[in-house]
Amino acid sequence: MKQTTIQYKLVMAGTGLFLCFxxxxxxxxNLQLLLPAAEAQEQFNWYSHLLAGNMLIKIISWVxxxxxxxxxxxxLILAGKTKKANGAKxxxxxxxxxxxxxxxxxxxxxxxxxxxxxxxxKDFWYVSDFTxxxxxxxxxxxxxxxxxxxxxxWWYIAIYELSFIALGFHxxxxxxxxxxxxxxxxxxxVKLVRYTGWLYTAFITGGFMLIPIVVYLNN
Amino acid sequence: xxxxxxxxxxxxxxxxxxxxxxxxxxVSADMSFLEMMDLLNESLIQxxxxxxxxxxxxxxxxxxxxxxxxNGRAHGPLTHTTTCQLHMRSFKDGDTIxxxxxxxxxxPIVRDLKVDRKAFDKIIQASxxxxxxxxxxxxxxxxxxxxxxxxxxxxxxxxxxCGACVATCKNSSAELFTSAKxxxxxxxxxxxxxxxxxxxxxxxxxxxxxxxxxxxxxxxEVECPxxxxxxxxxxxxxxxxxxxxxxH
Numbered sequence: 275m276k277q278t279t280i281q282y283k284l285v286m287a288g289t290g291l292f293l294c295f296x297x298x299x300x301x302x303x304n305l306q307l308l309l310p311a312a313e314a315q316e317q318f319n320w321y322s323h324l325l326a327g328n329m330l331i332k333i334i335s336w337v338x339x340x341x342x343x344x345x346x347x348x349x350l351i352l353a354g355k356t357k358k359a360n361g362a363k364x365x366x367x368x369x370x371x372x373x374x375x376x377x378x379x380x381x382x383x384x385x386x387x388x389x390x391x392x393x394x395x396k397d398f399w400y401v402s403d404f405t406x407x408x409x410x411x412x413x414x415x416x417x418x419x420x421x422x423x424x425x426x427x428w429w430y431i432a433i434y435e436l437s438f439i440a441l442g443f444h445x446x447x448x449x450x451x452x453x454x455x456x457x458x459x460x461x462x463x464v465k466l467v468r469y470t471g472w473l474y475t476a477f478i479t480g481g482f483m484l485i486p487i488v489v490y491l492n493n
Numbered sequence: 494x495x496x497x498x499x500x501x502x503x504x505x506x507x508x509x510x511x512x513x514x515x516x517x518x519x520v521s522a523d524m525s526f527l528e529m530m531d532l533l534n535e536s537l538i539q540x541x542x543x544x545x546x547x548x549x550x551x552x553x554x555x556x557x558x559x560x561x562x563x564n565g566r567a568h569g570p571l572t573h574t575t576t577c578q579l580h581m582r583s584f585k586d587g588d589t590i591x592x593x594x595x596x597x598x599x600x601p602i603v604r605d606l607k608v609d610r611k612a613f614d615k616i617i618q619a620s621x622x623x624x625x626x627x628x629x630x631x632x633x634x635x636x637x638x639x640x641x642x643x644x645x646x647x648x649x650x651x652x653x654x655c656g657a658c659v660a661t662c663k664n665s666s667a668e669l670f671t672s673a674k675x676x677x678x679x680x681x682x683x684x685x686x687x688x689x690x691x692x693x694x695x696x697x698x699x700x701x702x703x704x705x706x707x708x709x710x711x712x713x714e715v716e717c718p719x720x721x722x723x724x725x726x727x728x729x730x731x732x733x734x735x736x737x738x739x740x741h
Contacts, residue, residue: 278696279666279706280733352706359665359705361598365501365512366591368565369661372572373710378663380708451709457731459724 280455282352287452289345294449294474296338301481307421308485311492315418319410322417326402346388353381376443377451383444390437397424422493425486434486442479449474494586496520498533500545501593506601512591522582526569527552527559529581547606554578554718557653560660561606562593567657567716575655575718595660599667599703612702613654613670619698620691621674623683636682649677651719658713658721664705669713671699672729673721679732689736696733 303325306317325331370378401407401420410416425431449471450464458467496517503510517536520529527549534544550558559576563569569579584590594602599612638646650673658669675692678684684691707726714723 278700278733280696280730283706283730284734356664356705359598359703360596360663361665362596364562364565364593364596366499366562366565366593369567369663369712371566372661372715373663373712377708377710447709454709454723454727455707455730457727457734459727459731461724464724464727 279352279355282348282355283455285344285348286352287455289341289348290448290452292341293338293345294445294452296334296341297445297478301478304485305481307418308488311422314489314492315410315416316412318418318421319412319414319416322402323414326415342388342391346384349381349384374447377447380444380447383440386437386440387444390433390440393433394437421489425489426493428490431486431490435483438479438483441482442475445475445478446471494520494522494581494584496529496581496584497587497589499589499591500605502545502605503594503602504604506603510602510605512593520581522580524581525552525577526563526579526581527577545606546604548608549577552577555653557655557718560595560608560610560656562591562595562660564591567595567661568655568718572715573718573720575653578718595656597656597659597665597704599665600656600659608656610654610656612704613656613667615702616667616671616695616698617674620687620694621678623678623681623687625683638681642680646677646680649673649680649721649725652717652721653719655718657716657718659704661712661716662705662707663710663712664708666707666713667699667702667704668707668726668729669717669721669723671695672725675732676725676728679728688732689740692729692732692736696729 303321306321307314309317376383398417398420402415402417407415407417408419410418425434450467453464453467453471458464498515498517499512500515501510502513515533517529517533520532524532527547530545530547537544547561548558550556552559554575554577557575560568561576563576563579568574568576570583571579592606594600594606594608596602600608600610603609652670652673654670656670659665659667675695678691679688709723709726711723714721
């Protein structure tokens with residue numbers, strides 16, 4: 275059966291909201307990095323060990339990979355459809371005046387996030403799963419030292435911070451847009467979703483932006 | 494006042510078009526935008542040139558015919574306004590105005606600024622109606638409708654099908670147009686019988702006509718002369734999901 279554009283959008287919304295949910299869990303766990311260095315090392319290494327040995331987390335990580343890939347692939351398909359639907363370009367185009375910048379550039383923001391993900395996975399996932407690592411006093415892999423080493427140089431912190439800003443603008447539009455796609459139409463709940471979206475974005479973006487800076491200052 | 498115009502000229506759907514420059518000297522600030530276009534065409538007739546063709550009909554903002562892109566915005570610089578309700582007082586002496594047709598693959602250019610919006614009709618023909626036996630008019634109070642519901646349905650029914658939503662959309666989506674009709678009929682008791690089939694058929698037709706998807710930039714609501722709410726699009730998504738789950 276041929277999929278309608280609304281069905282494509284449902285995949286975007288579904289995978290997007292799943293990734294939104296994942297970000298909450300990811301941030302909550304990583305907040306342990308805000309503790310003073312010695313305490314953070316002990317806590318975070320224990321937490322990493324807990325996740326690494328858990329079958330459920332393995333399954334979720336596979337679902338996560340699929341969700342990210344599906345989100346990107348469907349975005350590309352939809353972008354292709356848009357190109358076809360638009361036809362000839364306007365010679366003089368000021369349509370951008372009537373809609374927010376981030377809502378028109380979700381693809382660009384998404385690309386920044388995707389590039390960041392490659393860097394991010396190389397920094398942590400690759401190091402923890404595919405290299406031999408030092409152990410801490412408890413005998414766990416010393417992930418905290420990897421974090422400290424990663425956020426050792428200011429320009430590396432800058433890459434992370436800029437990516438989080440891109441993520442923030444992506445979430446600000448994506449969160450409420452997904453709710454619309456799912457069919458939330460009542461004005462009362464629409465407002466609620468807007469406010470929740472703002473709070474959610476502030477929490478996620480602010481939280482993630484804080485971590486590299488605090489880790490840098492603590493070491 | 495003096496106005497410089499850059500207008501899209503295209504002889505036929507198949508031939509390539511281009512922007513052409515014109516100058517008008519005696520434009521009054523009280524003229525409507527279309528009267529300014531009439532003035533230009535009169536000058537072209539006097540020079541025995543082919544006039545600039547554009548769609549227009551009622552010239553009082555209710556028919557939805559006069560669609561054009563003015564200075565890169567659907568229906569010009571004002572929000573919630575048709576082209577005919579735009580006046581030259583919105584421009585200054587010496588201004589350059591770019592005028593282009595609405596552009597979307599589903600709205601092929603017929604000539605100059607005229608586009609074929611038949612795709613909208615096809616969406617309505619797909620199921621934008623309620624089937625009813627003809628005969629005597631039914632008793633007015635036979636079907637009770639709450640005032641608030643009637644008003645909400647009227648708000649959706651106010652769409653004049655001008656196509657500004659498609660023209661201003663970065664994806665050339667017709668979802669504001671389609672969703673307004675779906676909401677209108679989904680709200681009323683007469684629309685219940687075909688409710689699920691309607692939304693499926695209209696969404697399918699919308700895709701078949703080659704319109705894009707909705708990314709909720711909400712630009713369409715800003716340019717819509719009737720201020721049709723983008724929440725109708727969310728309502729259409731709800732109706733579509735509901736129909737997909739329970740009846741298809």
